[in-house]
Amino acid sequence: MFMHNKRLQYTVRVSEPNPRLACLMLEQFGGADGELAAAMRYFTQGLTEEDPGRKDMLLDIATEELSHLEVIGSIIAMLNKGARAELSEAARSEAELFREIGASGISAKEAILFGGGAALIDSAGAPWSANYIDSRGEPTVDLRSNIAAEARAKIVYERLINITDDPGIKEALGFLMTREVAHQKSFEKALYAIADNFPPGKLPGVEQYASLYVNTSQGEGDLTGPWNSGAQWDRIDDLTETMPIDGGTGIPTVTLSPDQVEVAEQMALRLASVPEDRLTGAEIGAGPGAGRTSTGDKGGAADIAEASSTARAMSF
Structure with a gap:
């Protein structure tokens, strides 16, 4: 059960609207390494987790990731506030609005379909996908994947921080980036709390x-x-x-039934290569730059004529 608190986990302070920056921020809203993907990854893991400690941790972090989605979504909404109003209310001329969409960095999907609002798309306009969730249902695998996911998200936040001079946005992004660090630490502790955590899974390596x-x-x-x-x-x-490392021949083999052997031999005979050189369509149409052909190395029209003559002779 969820109860929503209207106050953000971290206060968003945006100095001025900036639709181009808002478009880039969408990467952490609906992108592969964004907050929604993180929340769904940890929720689905937590719901099926049998260990009470890991289950509690996963659901805690999953819920916090939703609060981070709210923070980044609020940043996008504030950055788009002016453009969204102009698009919705047609406050400017058609030409000005059309020019603004291109100049501001707003994608056509973001502008026309979502009216400049925060949408579950990435910075290129691609919609969020459940394909971003890479859980395998094995804690030692999923925890390592979670650590990597948090690391990737931190790097994306670093790059977003580097492209803005807005102090309020920098502070909010710095908070979100740092929470990725904290989550990595929690996931690592949970991983190493499993005594035999490597190699992943139950079966030992050879x-x-x-x-x-x-x-x-x-x-x-x-x-x-x-x-x-x-x-x-x-x-x-x-x-x-x-090589081969197993001491074998390195040649693949399979055991077939007598009927399968007969059919395989028939297919091999039908598709067998013949050693004679046969004129091809590429050679008939060969022009300058085609390289050597079986009719000689003259190239160009002379080669084409000779090839055509040969082809006609072969057809009778």
Whole structure:
């Protein structure tokens, strides 16, 4: 059950309307790393969580994210206040309004469909999507994803802070950014409160591959560090000597029934390549810049004529 308190969690003070900035702020309203996505991610996780401590934490943070949605939505509404009134009341001429939509950064969807109001779209006008929610129903997976989501949101807030000189907006965004930091800390504590939290899930990794580092990108720029060298790792550099890694042939196989073998052989015979060089449509139409063809390397009209003549001869 929810009860709404009309006071914001953080007071919004906007110096002056700025529709262009409002459009950018939509990224944290209806965007992939925005507050609605965070609230829905944590609510859906919390509703199915069996552990009482994690359930309480997830529902607490999910509810707070809704309050953050209200803060960022209020910023957008204040930044759009003048433009919204002009669009709704036709306070300016048609040409002026049309020019204002482009000059102010308001998208056509934001202006025409939503009348300059805060809408669940991102800064490019794309509608919010449940595809942003990447929960898997496994706490050790979801908590790591939540930590990453909060980190991404913090970076977006940093960039929004950097593009405004409005002190009130900077303060409000700084508050929202800092709450992302606090949530990361809570999620990490919850993750490490699970004794066996790595690797994720129930099944153990295959021991012979769990400490293997395969140096597949070789050449200038090869570096070593604790991520690929030392006692923790069995490192493979000579790929030609060690692959396939399971000691097999590396050739995929499948067991078929006799009927399936017969059908597969028929299909292979029907689709088999022939070694002779056959004239193609690309060669018949080849012009300058087409490169060498099977009819020679003259290129241009002479090559086309010769190819056409050859094609006619082959058709009889």
